[in-house]
Amino acid sequence: MTPRPSHLNELEAESIYILREVAAQSARPVLLYSIGKDSSALLHLARKAFFPARPPFPFLHIDTTWKFRDMITFRDATAQRLGLDLRLHTNPDGLRQGINPFDHGGAYTQIMKTDALKQALTEGKYDTAIGGARRDEERSRAKERIFSVRGPGHTWEPKRQRPELWHLYNGNLAPGETLRVFPLSNWTELDVWTYIQAEAIDVVPLYFAAWRPTVIREGQLIVVDDERMRFNPGEQPVPRLVRFRSLGCYPLSAAVASDASTVDDIVAEMRTTKMSERAGRLIDQEQGSSMERKKREGYF
Amino acid sequence: MPDSLLRVLTCGSVDDGKSTLIGRLLFECGSIPDDVMAALERDSIRFGTVEGGVDYALLVDGLEAEREQGVTIDVAYRFFETPRRRFILADTPGHQQYTRNMATGASTADLAILLVDARNGLLDQTRRHAAIASLLGIRSMVLAINKMDLVDFDKTVFDAIVAGFDLLRDHLGELSVTAIPICARDGDNVTGDSARMPWYTGATLLAALEAAEPPSRADSHPFRFPVQYVSRPDQSFRGYAGSVASGTIRIGDKLTNTASRTKAKVARIVTMDGELDAAHAGLPVTLVLDREIDVSRGDVLAADPPPMLADQINAWVVWMDETPLFRGRAYQFKLGTKSVIGTITDITNRLDIDTLREVGVRELGLNEIGRVAISLSHPVACEPYSESRELGGFILVDRLTMGTVGAGMITDIRAGRTNVHWHRLDVDKQARASLNRQKPAVLWFTGLSGAGKSTIANIVEKQLLVLGHHTMTLDGDNVRHGLNRDLGFSEADRVENIRRIAEVAKLFVEAGLIVLVSFISPYRNERMLARDCVEDSEFLEIFVDTPVEECSRRDPKGLYQKAYAGQIRNFTGVDAPYEEPLDPEIRLPTLEASPEDLAGRVIDELRHRGVIA
Numbered sequence: 001m002t003p004r005p006s007h008l009n010e011l012e013a014e015s016i017y018i019l020r021e022v023a024a025q026s027a028r029p030v031l032l033y034s035i036g037k038d039s040s041a042l043l044h045l046a047r048k049a050f051f052p053a054r055p056p057f058p059f060l061h062i063d064t065t066w067k068f069r070d071m072i073t074f075r076d077a078t079a080q081r082l083g084l085d086l087r088l089h090t091n092p093d094g095l096r097q098g099i100n101p102f103d104h105g106g107a108y109t110q111i112m113k114t115d116a117l118k119q120a121l122t123e124g125k126y127d128t129a130i131g132g133a134r135r136d137e138e139r140s141r142a143k144e145r146i147f148s149v150r151g152p153g154h155t156w157e158p159k160r161q162r163p164e165l166w167h168l169y170n171g172n173l174a175p176g177e178t179l180r181v182f183p184l185s186n187w188t189e190l191d192v193w194t195y196i197q198a199e200a201i202d203v204v205p206l207y208f209a210a211w212r213p214t215v216i217r218e219g220q221l222i223v224v225d226d227e228r229m230r231f232n233p234g235e236q237p238v239p240r241l242v243r244f245r246s247l248g249c250y251p252l253s254a255a256v257a258s259d260a261s262t263v264d265d266i267v268a269e270m271r272t273t274k275m276s277e278r279a280g281r282l283i284d285q286e287q288g289s290s291m292e293r294k295k296r297e298g299y300f
Numbered sequence: 301m302p303d304s305l306l307r308v309l310t311c312g313s314v315d316d317g318k319s320t321l322i323g324r325l326l327f328e329c330g331s332i333p334d335d336v337m338a339a340l341e342r343d344s345i346r347f348g349t350v351e352g353g354v355d356y357a358l359l360v361d362g363l364e365a366e367r368e369q370g371v372t373i374d375v376a377y378r379f380f381e382t383p384r385r386r387f388i389l390a391d392t393p394g395h396q397q398y399t400r401n402m403a404t405g406a407s408t409a410d411l412a413i414l415l416v417d418a419r420n421g422l423l424d425q426t427r428r429h430a431a432i433a434s435l436l437g438i439r440s441m442v443l444a445i446n447k448m449d450l451v452d453f454d455k456t457v458f459d460a461i462v463a464g465f466d467l468l469r470d471h472l473g474e475l476s477v478t479a480i481p482i483c484a485r486d487g488d489n490v491t492g493d494s495a496r497m498p499w500y501t502g503a504t505l506l507a508a509l510e511a512a513e514p515p516s517r518a519d520s521h522p523f524r525f526p527v528q529y530v531s532r533p534d535q536s537f538r539g540y541a542g543s544v545a546s547g548t549i550r551i552g553d554k555l556t557n558t559a560s561r562t563k564a565k566v567a568r569i570v571t572m573d574g575e576l577d578a579a580h581a582g583l584p585v586t587l588v589l590d591r592e593i594d595v596s597r598g599d600v601l602a603a604d605p606p607p608m609l610a611d612q613i614n615a616w617v618v619w620m621d622e623t624p625l626f627r628g629r630a631y632q633f634k635l636g637t638k639s640v641i642g643t644i645t646d647i648t649n650r651l652d653i654d655t656l657r658e659v660g661v662r663e664l665g666l667n668e669i670g671r672v673a674i675s676l677s678h679p680v681a682c683e684p685y686s687e688s689r690e691l692g693g694f695i696l697v698d699r700l701t702m703g704t705v706g707a708g709m710i711t712d713i714r715a716g717r718t719n720v721h722w723h724r725l726d727v728d729k730q731a732r733a734s735l736n737r738q739k740p741a742v743l744w745f746t747g748l749s750g751a752g753k754s755t756i757a758n759i760v761e762k763q764l765l766v767l768g769h770h771t772m773t774l775d776g777d778n779v780r781h782g783l784n785r786d787l788g789f790s791e792a793d794r795v796e797n798i799r800r801i802a803e804v805a806k807l808f809v810e811a812g813l814i815v816l817v818s819f820i821s822p823y824r825n826e827r828m829l830a831r832d833c834v835e836d837s838e839f840l841e842i843f844v845d846t847p848v849e850e851c852s853r854r855d856p857k858g859l860y861q862k863a864y865a866g867q868i869r870n871f872t873g874v875d876a877p878y879e880e881p882l883d884p885e886i887r888l889p890t891l892e893a894s895p896e897d898l899a900g901r902v903i904d905e906l907r908h909r910g911v912i913a
Contacts, residue, residue: 053533
């Protein structure tokens with residue numbers, strides 16, 4: 001374990017405070033566990049916040065059925081090791097209709113992620129969903145509250161956000177409203193990695209460089225994860241030394257060329273090379289305000 | 301690796317070059333990813349705003365393309381770090397809704413950067429920004445005087461602006477200010493020195509941010525721990541989770557639960573990283589106490605002197621809702637981890653941000669700041685905002701929309717009816733020093749039996765308590781049941797009786813209290829003896845002037861009847877003399893006015909004498 005920079009103490013303290021506020025203020029909170037590095041940090045913080053008790057809320061994973069296999073393996077092992085109350089949800093309509101990222105593009109994200117999340121929150125009667133989003137990820141997130149209200153239908157109205165002063169988080173809800181809470185709001189990607197390094201937190205091996213079968217599409221490195229991959233005519237998977245900075249659904253998350261094979265390597269790499277984290281997320285690149293539009297519709 | 305975190309508020313309008321400055325800081329500190337930088341270079345060529353260079357303003361302004369969608373009237377948080385420090389920048393837009401946004405950004409900030417355009421000097425806007433930042437408790441500011449290139453890097457321009465700002469400082473309270481001449485577009489004195497301003501030898505902006513002391517607000521203040529969450533995973537463990545708001549706690553330290561005034565010692569300080577011997581301000585921990593006392597979320601565990609338990613407060617309120625704030629409205633009042641109902645009992649003044657003067661008003665509109673009195677449904681442990689942001693800042697939540705409609709900073713705390721239990725509190729010397737906002741005094745009520753001494757004294761004491769003052773009552777009859785029960789009514793015993801009462805009153809005066817003594821004390825000598833026990837200015841002889849005929853007509857305890865029947869001897873006014881005070885501080889003729897009115901006269905006199913404010 002590396003001694004951690006002291007500013008992480010402050011970020012950790014703030015996140016723990018936020019998580020405890022959720023537990024105290026919300027009737028039915030749930031933590032959206034997406035298996036990635038941010039979720040891993042968030043899970044670790046939730047364990048710290050309530051120690052020696054277990055986190056007093058369940059963990060929810062929206063399974064699109066297109067997550068990398070390593071992610072699912074890691075998810076199940078983590079849940080078992082820590083005794084988490086893990087709940088899974090897949091949009092049954094999307095599943096029935098065979099919605100997939102190859103044929104359905106943007107509709108896939110809407111149906112298998114956004115709609116699935118809304119279904120799970122509504123069915124579980126959750127009033128609060130805790131997520132690992134950070135303000136440095138994307139421009140519309142820079143202005144999102146830590147306790148962020150969603151109107152009926154889980155919609156976000158950026159114009160009607162509540163002022164958020166000091167550490168006084170307003171978790172009150174009017175009828176039909178629900179809450180999204182982002183304990184990692186003030187963390188950067190580098191903070192998350194230095195925290196993972198300092199606290200020796202387990203993450204999915206996909207973050208570490210390895211030789212993986214890849215194809216290049218529109219300049220992006222796409223890893224072939226299973227037999228469902230569809231190749232273009234003449235396309236052949238080529239082994240390349242790659243890793244992921246951001247994990248999502250496998251044909252939609254691009255890898256980066258890297259030889260960083262440990263957390264230390266990753267932190268060192270992050271301090272030198274600089275590409276934005278979401279450069280590898282295909283859904284974020286459509287148009288300038290696409291994230292804000294998705295969020296208004298209920299995307300996390 | 302950064303060794304600390306600094307939260308910075310940036311204020312200034314777009315014209316002052318704020319976007320350029322922020323863009324430059326983010327770039328110089330490597331917070332702009334390469335793909336974003338590449339796009340910025342393309343845009344700079346396309347817009348051609350900066351000849352042959354990169355226009356950093358496009359970076360931040362680019363983020364504000366959402367302006368049309370209304371998101372910009374809002375605080376944006378941006379991050380960067382240097383090898384020394386990690387920064388959180390609360391970026392607030394200069395014009396629209398600035399009060400609400402600045403208050404939001406300032407509420408967590410340690411330092412404010414006030415941006416000034418060197419060509420324009422100090423504008424009303426600069427003054428407004430400084431005032432709001434100061435009101436929210438920011439005690440450290442950087443005055444960044446930008447666009448020095450457009451005034452030929454002239455030192456006299458810089459000096460004149462700095463001198464102008466010095467004049468403002470009288471209105472801003474305690475403040476440390478660093479003034480820096482910069483050219484954000486070219487980077488002069490932003491992260492590196494400026495060859496074009498050799499006359500400036502102070503720190504660059506970034507160096508000033510790296511060197512700024514985060515306010516040590518938390519450690520010097522007594523230990524405060526607002527309980528967030530009661531952790532009870534099984535029968536064997538009961539802990540109180542929260543973050544240390546101020547001070548330090550060690551195992552074995554004694555704590556008071558402010559809500560119930562019960563005490564316990566800290567047995568364990570639990571974290572997932574192992575149990576601690578001590579926890580300092582800011583640390584999230586779970587405390588286990590050595591005995592079971594009643595503790596719930598919203599209670600404050602505190603070292604002595606514990607914070608006031610208030611049900612009435614005065615505060616500055618920043619109003620953030622389109623519906624104005626009126627007297628009589630009730631809101632949810634959230635302070636620390638406590639949530640109660642707060643009713644607006646008065647709105648007196650509005651702060652005119654342009655003149656920094658107060659104007660009398662009856663209501664507060666959107667983005668206005670005013671002095672407001674609030675009555676709370678349940679007592680809340682709180683402190684003035686100047687002493688504690690954590691226990692002095694609160695929000696008001698609309699009970700129908702559930703939106704946050706106001707934010708307040710406590711200026712005065714008044715303990716009303718709830719404080720009648722105050723006598724269960726152990727007050728030590730430190731507590732007295734911090735709690736007393738009054739001059740100690742002895743109010744010596746003298747008069748015949750049945751004159752109304754205790755009745756009036758009780759009303760006076762209630763009023764004093766409502767005003768937040770600390771009092772103690774010594775009643776002649778009650779003292780005889782306890783302290784003086786060994787004394788009879790002989791001459792010697794009478795003297796000893798009064799000596800003891802006077803000495804006890806003196807002890808209470810030393811404790812800083814306003815002591816109300818209701819005691820017939822018929823002899824001038826006796827009263828003189830009591831007066832001599834304390835400073836002359838601390839003693840108020842209050843003659844409750846009721847003729848003996850009236851007293852015997854009232855005869856509340858049936859004593860006159862017995863005295864007249866000869867069943868009691870040496871009864872003052874019947875067969876023992878009462879020596880009327882010759883020159884009492886206050887004379888209360890009970891035949892002329894009601895007890896309430898007479899009590900009011902006592903309160904007025906106390907104000908007049910400066911015993912109470």
